[in-house]
Amino acid sequence: MTEPSPRRRGRPSRTAAQESGPGARERILEAARAMFAERGYDKTSVRGIAKAADVDAALVHHYFGTKDEVFAAAIEVSFEPATVVPAIVGGPREAIGERLARFFISVWENPATRAPLLAIIRSALTHEAAAKVLRGFVLRRLLERIAADLDVPEPKFRAELAASHMIGIAILRYVIQVEPLASADPEEIVAQVSPTLQRYLTQP
């Protein structure tokens, strides 16, 4: 990813306009996701992301703003709230708990999405700046949109209770790797957790 792209050869003076094709934004996001996952929040810089994506740092700022905003955008690539939220809150209400459990487990079971999420949680637990981003951008965008569609008292509180359970499972299963949870069949986890999430998301 740090290798110069072919089109760069013989073009020493690039401008943001030349690079700002539809591919540049995706390259920046991909590089940001990889760097935050690999190095953590603290050791990742806009300059480093720009270099890995083979663009000027100015273009990263142009598309995303500050490092915190790049971080938030990189996280959203994993969550994709725009597609995830309708998939969870749509469909029959009596299976919303199971849909949410299945979504979370599938994100965590996929190494490509697990790595950046673990990096985010690690960063948020050790750096207040990363915690603030997670709190402000992601949880608000993901959980508030789920909560907006719930017909329960204190929907945000309920959505957070559901999220807390899935985050705790991820930590015990994938990070601490406590047995038998670490080796349990994902479907067994979904079966146990779905009624819990269902209650939080629907019980008056």
Next chain:
Amino acid sequence: MTEPSPRRRGRPSRTAAQESGPGARERILEAARAMFAERGYDKTSVRGIAKAADVDAALVHHYFGTKDEVFAAAIEVSFEPATVVPAIVGGPREAIGERLARFFISVWENPATRAPLLAIIRSALTHEAAAKVLRGFVLRRLLERIAADLDVPEPKFRAELAASHMIGIAILRYVIQVEPLASADPEEIVAQVSPTLQRYLTQP
């Protein structure tokens, strides 16, 4: 705590025997708990703990063994499984979920026990050695003892599901500090979470 104790004056050549009174073990544990909480697993050494407790490092090894074993012992001070487990598994079975929820919340609400627990979780999320200690010593000693008293299929799996929920709540409430969970009345959390834990710990 790093100040030399009065009895040390004029006693340049201390021996382990001289220091190994009933207070020394407690001093070492207290120093270990404070240092692991403050500096994290990685930056805490047996030598540093010994210095803070005003004892020889040999005495720390004598009482506890390796750094990992000191870490485990320091964690146990917060959990106190010997007194906690009977308090949770004893009492009427129909309220075991509420007792577990209330115990976890009370440990987290108390800053004196919250700080070392957060340090443990942070350390375990960032250092495999600390994760191994948490996995091996603490979860096994605490969760296996709770599981041993449960009359459900896969009791360890059930106990871990319950623990995962409480760990996730702690992370969202005290570390990420997402609202409204961060400001919620502890009793409201206990009320919501108790039925979940009850189901994991008792439903066949």
